[in-house]
Amino acid sequence: MSVVDLTKTVKKFIDSNYEGGRPLLLAYSGGPDSKALLYGLLEVGIRPHLAHVDHGWREESRLEAELLEKEAVSLDLPFHLIRLSQHPEKNLEDYGREARLDFFHSLFEKIPFQALLLAHHADDLAETALKRIFEGAHLSFLGGMPSSCELMGMTVWRPLLTVRKKEILRFLEAKSLDGLYDKTNDDPRFLRTRLRQTMIPDLTTAFGKEIVPNLALLSERAYELKEYLDRKVALIRMEEGDWGKAFFLKGVERLEARHLLKRFIRSRTQIESVLDAKSGLFSPNITVKRGWVVILSKHNYLNTSEVRNLLGQLSIFLL
Numbered sequence: 001m002s003v004v005d006l007t008k009t010v011k012k013f014i015d016s017n018y019e020g021g022r023p024l025l026l027a028y029s030g031g032p033d034s035k036a037l038l039y040g041l042l043e044v045g046i047r048p049h050l051a052h053v054d055h056g057w058r059e060e061s062r063l064e065a066e067l068l069e070k071e072a073v074s075l076d077l078p079f080h081l082i083r084l085s086q087h088p089e090k091n092l093e094d095y096g097r098e099a100r101l102d103f104f105h106s107l108f109e110k111i112p113f114q115a116l117l118l119a120h121h122a123d124d125l126a127e128t129a130l131k132r133i134f135e136g137a138h139l140s141f142l143g144g145m146p147s148s149c150e151l152m153g154m155t156v157w158r159p160l161l162t163v164r165k166k167e168i169l170r171f172l173e174a175k176s177l178d179g180l181y182d183k184t185n186d187d188p189r190f191l192r193t194r195l196r197q198t199m200i201p202d203l204t205t206a207f208g209k210e211i212v213p214n215l216a217l218l219s220e221r222a223y224e225l226k227e228y229l230d231r232k233v234a235l236i237r238m239e240e241g242d243w244g245k246a247f248f249l250k251g252v253e254r255l256e257a258r259h260l261l262k263r264f265i266r267s268r269t270q271i272e273s274v275l276d277a278k279s280g281l282f283s284p285n286i287t288v289k290r291g292w293v294v295i296l297s298k299h300n301y302l303n304t305s306e307v308r309n310l311l312g313q314l315s316i317f318l319l
Contacts, residue, residue: 006163006171010040013159017148022114023078024048024157025107027100030068032179033119036168037160039175041117042075048117049078051107053100056084064180080107105152115155120145123165126215127195129222130203136268140259143223144216164212229259236260243296249275250291264295 018024026041028034028050041048050072054065065081072079082103084096104116128144147158160168172179187193204211233256237248245264249257254275261271270282277288285296 006036006160006167007040007043009163010037010159011044013147013157014041014044014046017115017157018046019114022112024115024117025080025104025111025113026050026117027104027119028052028068029182030064030071030180031182032168032172033121033160033165035177035179036171037117037119039177040159040171047075047077049080049107049111049113051080051104052082053096053103054081054083055096055099058183067180101152105154108154113154115148115157116151117157117159119160120158121160121163121165121168122216123196123212125161125219126200126212127192129215129219130195130200131191138258138262138268140222140226140229141262142218143221143226144219146223161216226259229256232256233260244285244294246292246294248292261293 024041024046026034026038026048028038029052038048038050050068052065052068054061056062062083065083069079069081080103084099107113108116125144129142132142132144145158145161147161149156186197188197200212200215236252236256239246247257247260249260257275258271261274265271265274265286270286274282274286274288274293279289280287282288287294287296
């Protein structure tokens, strides 16, 4: 992919998705990925708002935030900044992700943005797919991230998902642009760092060919499968009330039933036990009877006798 191709990729995405009239919000770290997306957007005539989160994990982060704000001013782009003060000892990645999303969501509540743009790329897709393979995720959940989705009430776009990291770096070099270097990206405490720097390169060497494109393709296909199964399970008969939800799974393909139950049951072993059962009580809130799987609301945890009494009152079991 050439520099022109990256610009064409951004233009094709914008032409297919942007309605015009409402502004766009770009999550801007100033690193190579978001830098390339910003200047790709500018080349196709899109002038987004920039949103930057200073996590405060590094001494130089405040200075970097100031540099990015100056860059926004020079480009005449609106700039939104938040500095985080809390730093949990564990789960820094999860905390940072949640804090960023909360910040972006707060901006959406103030300004009618059409979408939030994120600079994830093909290598990110590959890393996520490999991580989920090792975690034993269901087939339909191997996908990393879609190019367009809804998250916390925000429309989220990822225009660079077909672009490799090395192509992003070539784009920046051709434009004489430098992305900020965040040394926490090289911290081996983070699984993403180990995947990017060690695991994927080692697997590529051992396999004898590039594995990133095929892992990215697996991610894409898995997401297609998820969308297909989402449509299928939406047709499954369901009853619900203050007591919880019930699904009639008799005659439903096991793959579809598993996909549905994954939303409500975390344990893979328990999901398979429920699918194999004809009747029975599997936890304080999961019961199988006459083809129905009943999942009680958490506040409705009942003993065996109380569950039976409740089921006897539900019209769905009088058929």
